[in-house]
Amino acid sequence: MNKSPAQRRAIVVGGSLGGLFAANLLLKQGWQVDVFERVPVELAGRGAGIVTHPELFDAMTAAGIAIDSSIGIQVSSRITLAQDGKLIMEGALPQTLTAWGKMYHALRAAIPDSNYHSGGNVVAVESLETHAAVTLAEGSRYEADVIIAADGFRSTIRQHFLPEVELKYAGYIAWRGLVQENLLSASTHKTLFDKFAFCLPPHEQILGYPVAGHSNSTQPGERRYNFVWYRTCDNEALKDLLTDASGKVFEGGIPPTFIREDVLATMYEAAHNLLAPQFAEVVTKAVEPLFQPIFDLEVPKMNFGRVALLGDAAFVARPHCGMGVTKAAGDARALVEALDSNETVEQALAEYSEVRCRFGTAVIQHARHLGAYMQAQLDDKQREMAELYRTPEAVMRETAAPFQL
Ligand SMILES: Cc1cc2nc3c(=O)[nH]c(=O)nc-3n(C[C@H](O)[C@H](O)[C@H](O)COP(=O)(O)OP(=O)(O)OC[C@H]3O[C@@H](n4cnc5c(N)ncnc54)[C@H](O)[C@@H]3O)c2cc1C
Known part of the structure; x- marks a missing residue:
């Protein structure tokens, strides 16, 4: 990309595990990152466990999070x-x-509080030629080079770009x-x-x-x-x-x-x-x-100009294959790698979408079986x-x- 790492700015919508993986990996690459999370207080597990897979630990290592x-x-x-x-x-x-709480705390602790905005409820998104933007419920508007929609299975941003896709x-x-x-x-x-x-x-x-x-x-x-x-x-x-x-x-x-x-x-x-x-x-x-x-839940594409869907916002697999968190972590890694190796944000997101739609579709199919x-x-x-x-x-x-x- 033309800009130096310190000039590149990303907005992550959703501060749960998928958003935190993306934010950590981007910060490690030198990006400026702001995470907007709708919930005004610290997130807490929904009372259930997480099955780990080797790819999950690979993503944590890549994000610089110590695993013992x-x-x-x-x-x-x-x-x-x-x-x-x-x-x-x-x-x-x-x-x-x-x-869930164990993963959340490890990932959240690695993000400075000044970059994580609890209570930031994104209600609108735009992808323009030179930048993308989000608008929060109270009216403020923020611009960035790329917007990552990690806003979960009822994603507002997915519904904006793909209103026909249903759970x-x-x-x-x-x-x-x-x-x-x-x-x-x-x-x-x-x-x-x-x-x-x-x-x-x-x-x-x-x-x-x-x-x-x-x-x-x-x-x-x-x-x-x-x-x-x-x-x-x-x-x-x-x-x-x-x-x-x-x-x-x-x-x-x-x-x-x-x-x-x-x-x-x-x-x-x-x-x-x-x-x-x-x-x-x-x-x-x-x-x-x-x-x-x-x-x-499955989507035909995960890229919309300068906006990318990530994690449950794009594909939700039934829990039988225990892949929700690992899939979100894999999306974050693929996205950050594509941003690093492509000339433009749009090209990077197109490459990301192709690779991760293939993966998401395969996981959904396996979980259906x-x-x-x-x-x-x-x-x-x-x-x-x-x-x-x-x-x-x-x-x-x-x-x-x-x-x-
Ligand atoms: C609080 C919480 C607890 C969970 N506990 C478990 C568990 O115990 N076991 C398990 O297997 N899975 C759990 N999950 C689900 C699991 O985290 C996901 O399936 C998987 O990690 C993919 O995560 P994700 O980040 O893509 O989506 P999610 O984890 O669903 O996160 C989406 C985030 O986006 C935020 N958000 C939504 N809309 C907006 C908006 N418009 N503006 C700003 N923010 C928005 C939500 O508040 C949420 O924090 C939990 C999810 C959450 C949010």
Whole structure:
């Protein structure tokens, strides 16, 4: 690019993990960077764990963030439990599991406070010949050479450029939650805690793994066990789950404290009736469980002149492949490399879009395959077929495992 690094200016919209990866990598290259994050207070994890992949650590290293063993918890194997709690199968698969808050704090701490603007709600974006600009809700306007839209799966900026692209509900939800390690019974702790574990009752799938504790501690005794429980839910049932006790419907996702008592009671009863007792214990002891409707989102392109989409703003894969954070980190790396090696911002973003759309599409496809069993549950015929292809071996081998394009 014609400008020297110190003259190059980027605006990152969204200060969650994707935005923080991009901001850190750009700062390291000498860019001036401003991050605008709509939420006025420090972000906090949504109560769930993060599966790491080697590419995630590569991106952290490239961003200059030191990684030591406290970044996560190592597990060496995967197990599947029967509904009665007996071990069906065990297989080796070493992996590091971390908590969202752990990643967030490592990435956020590397950005000076003067570059991170909490409460900055971007409402408009423009891409012009010589620069791009964003406008905040209170009316102020900021210009930069490039704008990176890391504003999540309901991205305002994506909706501006690609109004026709919609989130597609997959027909099932994931209940998620965390339980303190020291609240688990000794027998459940012994069977589950140091394992990536599964239980596959008919029509259901639950998995769990250990993550860092409250203050991001990975010390034994202070950690937590994280579960993700996939359950079929048609549109009507979903609307009911998203409705609070006063009758208000939270279309965009219901905060955990607003989930109705009867919804939680039904979920706990199902946990006792359907899951291995160890998993039932994890689910019923989790503090403020939450649920996430499962969506697919994909875009045909990620570049709009001087504006680039990144992370969940562009592609949302179902959680089965555990790739959300790693994909966002990979997008950030590819974007910064393209900006470094191309003459113009527009050329750089076009190259970035081509490479990362290929990756995003492949991840979405892979996650759809892994979720096909759950999606098939609403249809009798598809359910029979899906049952034929569901084995503990396949689920343990593919779920949240390393992914190659
Ligand atoms: C608070 C929080 C907690 C999470 N916890 C978990 C978890 O525990 N486990 C897990 O697997 N995944 C979690 N995720 C999701 C995970 O971070 C993402 O799927 C993945 O990392 C890709 O992130 P992203 O940065 O692309 O999008 P997101 O993480 O969704 O971040 C988008 C960010 O953009 C901000 N934003 C949106 N619109 C605007 C706007 N107009 N102007 C300015 N800012 C805007 C949002 O407030 C948000 O912080 C969490 C996300 C958030 C925001």
